Amino acid sequence: MTEFDFIRLYLQCQQQDSELVLGIGDDAAIIRPRNGYDLHFSTDMLVGGTHFFPDVAPADLAHKVLAVNLSDMAAMGARPRWALLSVALPELNKDWLTAFCDALFTLAARFGVTLIGGDTTKGNWVFNVNIIGETPYQQALRRDAAQAGDDIWVSGLLGLAAAALDRHWNKVTLPATVFAQCEERRLRPEPRVALGQELLSLAHAAQDISDGLAQDIGHILKASKVGAEINADLIPTLTALAQQPSLTVAQLRHWLLAGGDDYELVFTATPAQREAIIAAAERTHTPVTRIGVITTGTQLHLHDHAGNVIQLQQQGFDHFG
Template identity: 50%
Template structure:
């Protein structure tokens, strides 16, 4: 099998989207965005040994490779439409590649995303997806709109993926079935696209939590020119992790790999945001507030600062 037969056999699927004029097989795809929409484009890279263990289930890896990019679309309030995939393979292992493609295309079908091109070569296992989507003009969620007085919200549960990693590394011992649930979150993250679209017109700023809540929220605060106070006791997670207190707080506040949405909104939208939880089947928690100043403070129940050793994942540490 060579590069072209690999692409044709595993990754050339008939496009479902009528906005795809030309997909896999030419030097570039031809796309037709919807009228009245702005184009969203993002790219993420996953490297073996850096972002995932080499022995990971290839179906789960295919899912996650696309999921982390869909999460960026969710953070912008967008509808994901198209993706390209670039992969360096150490070797052409047909069963492994077939399972990887199965995981990727299952998630793509669920969110109606077409794979429209990409590239392959030989090298250390490296996976990169460029995701493209769209949002009605002027309605994208951005990082630069938070204002003093806004509430800080987060979706889902924090810290599960980080706890699974710490269990794997031997620094945290998780009981069953907590370990299984945490491992599921690490391997099969669910991008919050429906939530992102529902937040258009409600959220003042948003991003996804990939490198850790405090680190990612810090980027939003910097772009908006404000400060934030996060209430440690309000961080949502699995009851077992919450019960461990300071022992697992770094997982919740700075662990990363959550792929939940963190967003800000004026208090007048509190009830409307809370009402989204039931139809989406997704917990939404108010965890802090925006204040004047700079930086992000993690506070205990007495309002005193909690200092963690780190606030999130550093890709170059």
């Protein structure tokens, strides 16, 4: 199979899209954006040995490759529309490619995303997605709009992906049932796109949690020039994981605050929006939890229920750290 056979047989699956003038098959795609909307552009790269294990199932890899980019759109409250996929593969294996592309297009169809281009080359397992989304004019969620007095919320459960990774590296032991639930979150994160769009009229600032809660909310604090108080004991996680007798409190808190790979949302909103946010969470079938408050100043302060200060050795993942 040649590179062009791969593109023609596996990737050139045009979906109906009124704004897509020209998709895969030319030197560039053509999009005619709608009046009254802002476009959002984001990209994420996954590298074998860093972001995924070499023996990962192709369907799981395809899901994550696209899901982490959908999560960026969710954090802006954007509707994802189009994606470009660039890949470096050591070989073109038909069975592997079929499983990968079936899962990729299944997730893309679920969120209304059309694949409009990209690039392919022979290399050692690299996947890069460029994603484009849209929000109504000047309504996007941003990092620089948090205000003192805002509640801090998170979606879903945190720490599961980090726990699964530590189990892979034999740093911890977990019962098979608990590990399976953590591994499912690591392999197949759920992009909170619907919640993000609901938050457009409710939240001030938002960010997706990819590198660790403490580090990622730090981006909001820096952009908004504010501080935060977070009660670590309020951060939601899998009950069965938190109750493992072999885990130390420090280990669990590291997963929750600095583990990363969660792809949940952290967002801020005025207390007056609490009921509306809970209603939005129910409409989108997304659990949300209030974990703290935005403060004046510029520092992030972490504590437990008793008011004890929590110090972190690291706040999140750094590729060059």
